[in-house]
Amino acid sequence: MDGIIHNNKKPTDALKIKQKYKKQSQLKEIWFRLKKNKTSVLGLIIILIIISLAIASGFIYDYDEDVINQNISERLQSPSLDHPFGTDELGRDILARIIYGSRTSLSIGFTTVVISLISGGILGAISGFYGGRIDNVIMRIMDIFLAIPGTLFAITIVAALGTSTINLMIALSISGVPRFARIVRSSVMTVKDVEFVEAARAIGANNLRIIIQHVIPNSLAPVIVQTTLQVATIILTIAGLSFLGLGVSAPQPEWGAMLSSARAYMREYSYMTLFPGLAIMITILALNLLGDGLRDALDPRLK
Amino acid sequence: MNTKSELILDIKNLKVEYRTDDGVVNAVNGLDLEIEKGQTHGLVGETGAGKTTTALSVLDLIQSPPGIIVDGKIKLEGKNIRGLKDKDMESIRGNDVSMIFQDPMTSLNPVMTIEDQIAEVIEYHESGGYKEAIEKTHEMLTMVGLPPRRGKEYPHQFSGGMKQRVVIAMALACRPKLLIADEPTTALDVTIQAQVLTLMKNLKNQYGTSMLMITHDLGIVAEICDKVSVIYAGHIIEHGDLVDIFDNTRHPYTEGLFNSLPNLQDRKAKLIPIKGLMPDPTDLPTGCPFHPRCDYAMDICTKKYPEKRYRNDQHFVECHLYDSDNIKRGGVIKRG
Numbered sequence: 001m002d003g004i005i006h007n008n009k010k011p012t013d014a015l016k017i018k019q020k021y022k023k024q025s026q027l028k029e030i031w032f033r034l035k036k037n038k039t040s041v042l043g044l045i046i047i048l049i050i051i052s053l054a055i056a057s058g059f060i061y062d063y064d065e066d067v068i069n070q071n072i073s074e075r076l077q078s079p080s081l082d083h084p085f086g087t088d089e090l091g092r093d094i095l096a097r098i099i100y101g102s103r104t105s106l107s108i109g110f111t112t113v114v115i116s117l118i119s120g121g122i123l124g125a126i127s128g129f130y131g132g133r134i135d136n137v138i139m140r141i142m143d144i145f146l147a148i149p150g151t152l153f154a155i156t157i158v159a160a161l162g163t164s165t166i167n168l169m170i171a172l173s174i175s176g177v178p179r180f181a182r183i184v185r186s187s188v189m190t191v192k193d194v195e196f197v198e199a200a201r202a203i204g205a206n207n208l209r210i211i212i213q214h215v216i217p218n219s220l221a222p223v224i225v226q227t228t229l230q231v232a233t234i235i236l237t238i239a240g241l242s243f244l245g246l247g248v249s250a251p252q253p254e255w256g257a258m259l260s261s262a263r264a265y266m267r268e269y270s271y272m273t274l275f276p277g278l279a280i281m282i283t284i285l286a287l288n289l290l291g292d293g294l295r296d297a298l299d300p301r302l303k
Numbered sequence: 304m305n306t307k308s309e310l311i312l313d314i315k316n317l318k319v320e321y322r323t324d325d326g327v328v329n330a331v332n333g334l335d336l337e338i339e340k341g342q343t344h345g346l347v348g349e350t351g352a353g354k355t356t357t358a359l360s361v362l363d364l365i366q367s368p369p370g371i372i373v374d375g376k377i378k379l380e381g382k383n384i385r386g387l388k389d390k391d392m393e394s395i396r397g398n399d400v401s402m403i404f405q406d407p408m409t410s411l412n413p414v415m416t417i418e419d420q421i422a423e424v425i426e427y428h429e430s431g432g433y434k435e436a437i438e439k440t441h442e443m444l445t446m447v448g449l450p451p452r453r454g455k456e457y458p459h460q461f462s463g464g465m466k467q468r469v470v471i472a473m474a475l476a477c478r479p480k481l482l483i484a485d486e487p488t489t490a491l492d493v494t495i496q497a498q499v500l501t502l503m504k505n506l507k508n509q510y511g512t513s514m515l516m517i518t519h520d521l522g523i524v525a526e527i528c529d530k531v532s533v534i535y536a537g538h539i540i541e542h543g544d545l546v547d548i549f550d551n552t553r554h555p556y557t558e559g560l561f562n563s564l565p566n567l568q569d570r571k572a573k574l575i576p577i578k579g580l581m582p583d584p585t586d587l588p589t590g591c592p593f594h595p596r597c598d599y600a601m602d603i604c605t606k607k608y609p610e611k612r613y614r615n616d617q618h619f620v621e622c623h624l625y626d627s628d629n630i631k632r633g634g635v636i637k638r639g
Contacts, residue, residue, distance in 0.1 A: 132368075195409040202362055202404075203397030203424040203473065206389070213423070217414045 033297040040293020046286035054102040061096040068092070068251040076269055085275045088258070089265060094272065097253035098279050104254045105283070108169055109234045113227055115173040120180025121216075121223065127181070128188030129211055139185065142178035150175035151237055158246045168247055172234055183226050187219035194218075221298035228291035232284045239280050255280050310381070311481050311513040312338040312361065317375035319356050319365065319537070326585040330356040331537035334375075338481070338530075343507065343514040345528035347521065347560070351581045353537035354517045358483045361515075362400060363392050380480065398428040401474040403484040407466035407491075411458040417469045418444070418454030424476045443472040447502060464495035468502065475506055482507065483515045488523065500527055521564060525549065530617075533557050536582055536592040543618030553620040553630060555597050591623065599624055 034040055053060075061067060071091030079086045085094035123142070127135040145153075150172070157171035191197065192215055200214050239256030241247035248254040255276045262272035314336040321328040331353040338344045346354050359365045360372050363385075377385045384395060401424075404410040412420060421443055422436035429436070441451035447468040458466055467487065474482055484503065488496040504527050507514050516528055524531055524545075531548045533541040533556065541554040552558050559577035566572045579596040582588055588595055594604035603623050612625045620630065 195404055195406060196412045198364065199402075199404055199410040199470075199473075200412070200423075201364055201396065202402040204393045204395070204427045205423070206393055213415070214412050218412065 030294075030297045034293050037293040037296060039289050040297075043286040043289030043293065046282060047290060050102055050283055050286070051106060053099050054106050057099045057103060060099065061093075063100065066093055066096040067100045067253055076265070076272075078269075079271055086269070086271045088262065088272055094258070094275050097258060098255065098275055101253040101255045101258065101276070101279065102283070104165075104248055104252065105235045105238060105280075108165065108172070108238055109231045112169050112172040112176060112234050113230050115169070116176030116230070117180050117223070117227055119173075120177040121184045123177070124181035124184030125188050125211055125216060128185035129192055129207070129215060131189075135185075138181070142181045145175065146178040146182075148175070150233075151240060154237065154241055155244075155246055158241070163246055163249055165248060168238065168241065172237060176230055176234070179230065180223065180226065183222050184219065187222050188215055191215050191218045224298065225291050225295045228287050228294060232287035232291070235280070235283060235287075309340045310337050311340045311379070312336065312515070313376070313378040313381075314357070314361070315376040315378075317357065317360060317377065318373040319353070319360050320371055320373050321369045322371060323369050328369075328584045329537060329587055330370075330584060331360070332587070334534070334537060334539055336532060336539065338513055338515060340513055341511050342529040343504075343516055343527055345524040345531040346515060346517045346534055347519060347524055347531060348534035349519065349581050351584065352534045354519075354534055355485055356537075357534070358402065358485050358515065358517055361481075361483060362396050362402060363387070364396075364402075394428065397424050397474075397479070398477045399479055400481045400483065401477070401479040403467075403470055403474045403482065403487045405486045405489055407463055407470050410470055411466055413458050416455050416457055417461070418451075421454075421469070421473050421476055424473055428477045439476065440472075443476050444469075446475075446506065447472045463491055464499060467491060467495075467499050471499070471503060471506070475510065475512070478510055479512060481513045481515065483517070485517045486519070487516075488520075489518075496523075503527070521560060533560070536584065536587055538592065538621070540593070540621045541619070543614070547614065547618035551614065551618065553614065553618075553625065554622050555599050555624070556593050559596075591621075 034044075069092070071087075074083075074087050074091040075089055076091075077083055077087040083093050083095065085098065087093055088097070123138050127138040153175045154168065154171035157174075158167050161167040161170075188211075197210060197214055200210050205213070238247050238254070239259070242254045242256030243260040245257075245260065247256055250257065258276040259273055259280075262269070262276065266273050314334060317331050317334045317336075318329075319331040321330055334353070334357060336344070336346075336357070346357065348354050356365065356370075361377060361379075361384075363372075365372065372385065375385070376383060379395070379399060384392070387395070411417065415423075418437060418440045421440040422433065425431070425436040425439050426433060429439075431439070437454075440454060444451045444454055449465060449468055449472070453461075458469070461469065467490075471487075487503065488499055491499060500523060503514075506512075516523065518524060528545065530544050531542070532539045533548070533554065535556050541548065541552075541557045543551075548557065549561075552561060556577070559575075562575040563577060565574060577596055582592055582595065588605070590603070590605045590607055591597070591600075591609050594600040597604065601623060607623070609621045609623045611619045611621055612627060612630045613619045614630045
């Protein structure tokens with residue numbers, strides 16, 4: 001009897017596994033392929049660590065006490081157990097400021113990209129799908145924006161509207177829009193002529209449904225890649241602008257601003273520039289690794 | 304014989320042009336087509352003859368620009384459907400008239416499960432909501448011979464023949480009155496072709512759907528069609544039922560089509576292809592468009608477009624070889 005039960009059990013298990021495997025969606029398949037690429041998994045892990053640090057920073061450090069409170073008696077200390085990354089010229093713990101700084105960089109980085117992704121995506125989808133005159137008008141406007149260097153554009157807007165996080169985000173979002181519009185447009189244009197779109201029209205779907213249900217999900221791959229890379233670019237731009245004094249205003253911690261103020265002490269207290277610089281570098285590197293891995297995972301030709 | 308049963312589709316004098324930078328492509332030139340209720344109508348012709356354009360214009364799906372329906376009437380069950388508003392047209396597509404496309408590999412959305420794709424059609428045209436639509440989808444899947452539990456899978460997990468079954472299920476989900484099949488078996492291998500054709504034939508009979516079968520394969524026509532129209536350069540040049548076309552071939556072009564088929568009885572017989580190519584649709588020949596390729600061409604063929612000559616109530620030919628007398632006897636052309 002035991003043997004029979006045993007025999008009965010086996011095929012059902014096998015069947016379950018088989019069904020489970022069969023039910024995998026494209027998303028799971030992409031994840032499966034991404035997992036094979038070790039460096040991009042590393043990138044993903046680093047980003048997840050940075051994000052969780054940014055979220056948990058409120059529990060680790062007290063903002064008023066550790067991050068912005070000046071403590072002249074402890075100024076310019078080298079790394080020690082008390083202050084693992086040392087302290088700055090005003091006696092503030094550099095580790096605490098870097099961790100809080102990740103909040104600024106990541107939140108501005110991601111919100112900006114989401115804003116430019118949505119607005120650029122809508123514009124690109126419209127112009128790619130309808131083509132003709134609409135396409136021409138939208139894309140020529142995008143070309144005008146594209147002709148202005150992103151950083152320069154941000155400087156102009158911040159100079160005109162004043163230094164604030166919101167203005168910075170507006171400036172960076174606008175300069176990101178044409179990039180996304182172009183990418184979404186080109187991938188929508190390749191997808192919209194595929195037969196299943198015609199088939200969708202033949203079953204009575206209207207344009208809106210076709211765009212949302214059939215075109216956009218099939219043109220996401222290059223957009224996802226661009227998104228990760230764009231977050232990296234934005235974080236760098238914020239750091240650059242803060243370095244020039246046009247980004248986040250003091251005393252709010254920001255990596256670029258920290259680099260800028262540490263510049264004067266670089267010869268004697270090099271750790272002051274080293275750690276914020278490392279933070280920027282690691283974040284950008286992780287995002288780029290992830291972006292590269294995603295590009296490979298999403299490219300069906302490399303299956 | 305003249306008690307024609309109701310017409311499901313009635314196309315009169317359809318003219319479709321593609322206006323490109325290189326000139327006007329005359330894809331369909333005054334085409335007449337009548338499909339009776341419950342029948343399967345074959346539309347046979349070479350590549351570029353205007354078969355697909357005709358089908359797409361019924362659903363008003365011609366890419367515009369450059370395509371434009373210049374003239375003609377399209378009636379569905381007696382009601383004019385040409386020039387309807389987008390919204391009204393959308394309620395016809397997939398509901399009253401649905402279409403099966405040539406290549407099942409590309410006519411399914413790769414990022415949607417197949418049951419969602421079939422349910423989508425039902426949701427558009429019926430008010431049952433998603434749950435009911437999915438239930439109906441499972442019924443449809445069983446109908447076309449696929450286990451419903453596979454509905455949660457994606458198109459890339461199916462083979463070509465199974466995908467075409469999914470497409471058929473999609474096309475028939477709302478019980479359309481007319482099914483347009485645009486070379487539904489061209490992309491499939493021969494063993495699957497037979498299966499899919501049988502399936503379509505059975506479902507069509509079960510639902511009483513009329514069908515417009517577009518194909519270049521005369522074997523398929525013999526297999527499932529009731530009536531046949533031969534199309535050349537956007538014109539029906541010969542029309543009749545199977546016996547008319549297969550056994551009483553009249554038009555030299557139709558004859559050429561038959562001669563291009565391998566002969567199973569005499570395997571040493573050489574194929575006799577029709578010489579030349581389809582005429583350039585931007586610059587069609589004067590008179591009968593087939594005359595440059597026709598072995599029987601006469602002087603008048605280059606000058607005047609031939610009129611319809613009827614052999615019986617339904618079988619007609621547009622060719623100068625025939626007058627009302629000799630068309631009955633035949634014998635003008637010789638079969639291979």
